[in-house]
Amino acid sequence: MAVLRTLLTPLRALCRTLLDRWLDYHHVEAQQPALDATQPTIYVLPHPTFSDRLALELITRREGLPSARGSVVLGETRLPTCIALPRLSRGLTRVHGRRSPHLDTLLAQLAADPGRDIQLVPVSVFWGRAPGKDFGFWKLLAADSWQWSGRLRRLLSIAINGKHVQVHIGAPLQLRTLVETRPLPVAQRKTARVLRVHFRRVRARVLGPDLSHRNTLIRGVVDSPQVRQAIFDAATARGTSPERETRRALRYGREIASNTSYPVLRFLYQLLRRLWNRLYDGVTVNGLDDVKALAGDHELIYVPCHRSHIDYLLLSYALFREGLMPPHIAAGRNLDMPVVGALLRRGGAFFLRRSFRDNRLYAAVFNEYVHRLISRGHPLEYFLEGGRSRTGRMLAPRPGMLAMTLRSFARDPRREVAFVPVYVGYEKVLESGSYLKELRGGHKKKESPFDLLRIVRRLRQSYGHVTVNVGEPLMLSEFLDRQVPDWRDNRRQTRPDWLNQAVPALGSTLAQRINGAAAITPVSLVALGLLANSHHAIEADLLERHMRLLVDLRRHLPGGERITLPDGEPRDWIAHTAQLGFIECRPQALGELVLATPEQATLLTWYRNNVLHLFIDMALVAFAYRHNARFGTEELLTLLGPAWPVLAHEFHLPLEAFAPRLERALAALASEDLLLETDHGWERPAGHLASSEHLRLLGRLVQPTLERGYLLLAVLLREGSGTLTREALEEQSRQLAERLTLLSGLNAPEFFDKRLFSGLLDTLEAQGWLWQENDKLCYDTPLENAQRRGRALFDPSLRHRLTQLVHRQPS
Numbered sequence: 001m002a003v004l005r006t007l008l009t010p011l012r013a014l015c016r017t018l019l020d021r022w023l024d025y026h027h028v029e030a031q032q033p034a035l036d037a038t039q040p041t042i043y044v045l046p047h048p049t050f051s052d053r054l055a056l057e058l059i060t061r062r063e064g065l066p067s068a069r070g071s072v073v074l075g076e077t078r079l080p081t082c083i084a085l086p087r088l089s090r091g092l093t094r095v096h097g098r099r100s101p102h103l104d105t106l107l108a109q110l111a112a113d114p115g116r117d118i119q120l121v122p123v124s125v126f127w128g129r130a131p132g133k134d135f136g137f138w139k140l141l142a143a144d145s146w147q148w149s150g151r152l153r154r155l156l157s158i159a160i161n162g163k164h165v166q167v168h169i170g171a172p173l174q175l176r177t178l179v180e181t182r183p184l185p186v187a188q189r190k191t192a193r194v195l196r197v198h199f200r201r202v203r204a205r206v207l208g209p210d211l212s213h214r215n216t217l218i219r220g221v222v223d224s225p226q227v228r229q230a231i232f233d234a235a236t237a238r239g240t241s242p243e244r245e246t247r248r249a250l251r252y253g254r255e256i257a258s259n260t261s262y263p264v265l266r267f268l269y270q271l272l273r274r275l276w277n278r279l280y281d282g283v284t285v286n287g288l289d290d291v292k293a294l295a296g297d298h299e300l301i302y303v304p305c306h307r308s309h310i311d312y313l314l315l316s317y318a319l320f321r322e323g324l325m326p327p328h329i330a331a332g333r334n335l336d337m338p339v340v341g342a343l344l345r346r347g348g349a350f351f352l353r354r355s356f357r358d359n360r361l362y363a364a365v366f367n368e369y370v371h372r373l374i375s376r377g378h379p380l381e382y383f384l385e386g387g388r389s390r391t392g393r394m395l396a397p398r399p400g401m402l403a404m405t406l407r408s409f410a411r412d413p414r415r416e417v418a419f420v421p422v423y424v425g426y427e428k429v430l431e432s433g434s435y436l437k438e439l440r441g442g443h444k445k446k447e448s449p450f451d452l453l454r455i456v457r458r459l460r461q462s463y464g465h466v467t468v469n470v471g472e473p474l475m476l477s478e479f480l481d482r483q484v485p486d487w488r489d490n491r492r493q494t495r496p497d498w499l500n501q502a503v504p505a506l507g508s509t510l511a512q513r514i515n516g517a518a519a520i521t522p523v524s525l526v527a528l529g530l531l532a533n534s535h536h537a538i539e540a541d542l543l544e545r546h547m548r549l550l551v552d553l554r555r556h557l558p559g560g561e562r563i564t565l566p567d568g569e570p571r572d573w574i575a576h577t578a579q580l581g582f583i584e585c586r587p588q589a590l591g592e593l594v595l596a597t598p599e600q601a602t603l604l605t606w607y608r609n610n611v612l613h614l615f616i617d618m619a620l621v622a623f624a625y626r627h628n629a630r631f632g633t634e635e636l637l638t639l640l641g642p643a644w645p646v647l648a649h650e651f652h653l654p655l656e657a658f659a660p661r662l663e664r665a666l667a668a669l670a671s672e673d674l675l676l677e678t679d680h681g682w683e684r685p686a687g688h689l690a691s692s693e694h695l696r697l698l699g700r701l702v703q704p705t706l707e708r709g710y711l712l713l714a715v716l717l718r719e720g721s722g723t724l725t726r727e728a729l730e731e732q733s734r735q736l737a738e739r740l741t742l743l744s745g746l747n748a749p750e751f752f753d754k755r756l757f758s759g760l761l762d763t764l765e766a767q768g769w770l771w772q773e774n775d776k777l778c779y780d781t782p783l784e785n786a787q788r789r790g791r792a793l794f795d796p797s798l799r800h801r802l803t804q805l806v807h808r809q810p811s
Helices: 002-022 050-063 101-112 137-141 151-161 175-181 184-207 214-222 225-238 242-256 262-279 288-294 310-321 340-346 360-375 400-411 432-439 451-457 476-483 499-515 522-530 540-556 570-579 598-614 616-624 633-640 643-650 658-671 689-699 703-719 726-743 754-766 781-793 796-808
Strands: 025-027 041-045 071-074 077-080 082-084 119-127 165-169 282-286 299-304 328-332 349-352 417-426 465-470 537-539 584-586 593-595 676-678 681-683 770-773 776-779
Touching: 041 050, 050 082, 050 119, 050 165, 071 101, 077 082, 077 101, 082 101, 101 175, 101 184, 119 184, 165 184, 175 184, 214 225, 214 242, 214 360, 225 242, 225 360, 242 349, 242 360, 262 310, 262 340, 282 310, 288 310, 288 417, 288 465, 299 310, 299 499, 310 328, 310 417, 310 465, 340 349, 349 360, 360 400, 400 476, 400 499, 417 476, 417 499, 476 499, 522 537, 522 540, 522 570, 522 598, 537 540, 540 570, 540 593, 540 658, 540 689, 570 584, 598 616, 616 633, 616 643, 616 658, 616 689, 616 703, 633 658, 633 681, 633 781, 643 703, 643 754, 658 676, 703 726, 703 754, 703 776, 703 781, 703 796, 726 754, 726 796, 754 770
Parallel strands: 025 165, 041 082, 041 119, 282 465, 299 417, 328 349
Antiparallel strands: 071 077, 119 165, 417 465, 537 593, 584 593, 676 681, 770 776
């Protein structure tokens, strides 16, 4: 034995030297746990692996942590400073856990010596990160998976992945508490169980769940009772054989299912890292610590806003970089193009048709596929809005994927589902050109593989900075308990009745949480100030002061912990926006001017709309002071209260009581000397031209929404109750809004977007102002009174222009 130890010592030293030169690692956690330097430290690994021990020795030396090389003396016993849990042994029917002699000895020594304590630090080392899926030759070489590595594979893995090691150092366990509160045998079992659970959660978080082979997964989906019943129904309805419908179901499964490949994930990560460095000044990710705390024992559903095709690439890149498994992404079938579709599928995308309401077999296959992903713990990602926002604002959530997620969770609620809202804020999107055409009334362009060539040509341009903000996660079971407390009673139904209530409420809540994590950028601030002037020109010093005011107002409002603000000074923000090509700065004898061409102004509306919701309550108050110098609080409540539900619905804000919202807005405006509180109410500062100018600019932010509401109600009241259908009112209002933009010289097609009028009618019906009888819209005296009071918001000239427009329109 001594001879063998003599031979192994130089071999171990050689291995340590070689690995020291090759090893490069990244911490899964940004914040490392604090270790008590006064207490002995013992590291514990999830399984006995020579390479992990050597890597841990090198990492602790580089990090200045207590050494993992050596031993600790406890009484008459000497224990190594790095121990490992034994491998699990597998019997015929179950997995058996074996006891760790080192761990048992350690706890026994602590029990015998009450004056001592040891901090036990769990450490996980991942040599690359591959889910447990058969990748052929790559499985031999590439990375850690759920299957333990053999010696040859581990040696090759070190050679391939020694520069891509992921390390997780867990919080230390204080063993004294365990020993003192439990009998020794119980403490030994408890410690081993706590460690195994910890290692399993970390492994699930970093690697994701164990993936079965794609063909096996598809076959399992088709063989499920739900799909088998759909196959039988389809064969009966179509007059075909079950075998033919089974082949059709398998074809649907192959069309839908992703084919995640770790080599492709690694390739995409390296490619995207270079792409982001070429395109952007930087990518900042905020709030991922909340996600890391949930990963491992929660099913994660990422729900980002959808502004660009880059969204899902950015999020997957950020998660992979931070040591989290990239999700399976629901993508439209239009993206399943040659080359691109295959690459996306291997990067984790699964494809769905835009509509499959009339194809029950496809719906059954897709639903079962999603259920299997969720029930097995695969992280998912899908976009609530369905498609990209061409206007820059959050679109109304679509119910499809949300309903599938709720039905899947109801079938098997043992694993908690956590929705993770994500806001992606761009200073300039790659699709600016196509969005400009669509904002000016052009038709949506169909995606093509040749779009990649256009992107390559743009790589020399600068696209500013990108911010990815994680909103407040939502626990699905807690949400359902609040919304539909009896959801567990009939959860076994294929489509329980409570879905009709829960799905819209869930979509609305998630949209609000996405908006609650918005990123305010220099471009959006310039757009907020510049577009508030009709001719899209403003003095540079006024714009600087107004942008600083907007940022300060946002700081005064509570509840904005997840909202991010730009660094630097307003003058730098203007220069940066000009550099990106959105504006031009023109020197002039009396002071510099900031201007935007009609094309630039149209495109800036997209960036303004990204953050418009963050200022809409203060803008509503400011609008009331356009031609009024003083209001009492109750007077403001009466005047503005009816408009708040409409604004909250359009901008996806919490539908809370307006009184506290008004108090916060008034306090924020008063903190910047835009309003003064007196014995008679709230007043504009007398003779303060700067305050009046800022109030005017701020009030213009909400004017388009109020004008749309005025037009719609004016048409309805002109025609009378029970006269117009909903569709007729939407179309007449849209035509009037389009006419108003042309007469005003504006180029703002989003102003007459029919969906905005539809949303306005939804809110009026939900609030009880309108109802339908025989498909006709009906109203009562309260709506007429509210419209009459609301007229006081508009100054006489604006009110006259809108009224004249409505009454000149033939009924």
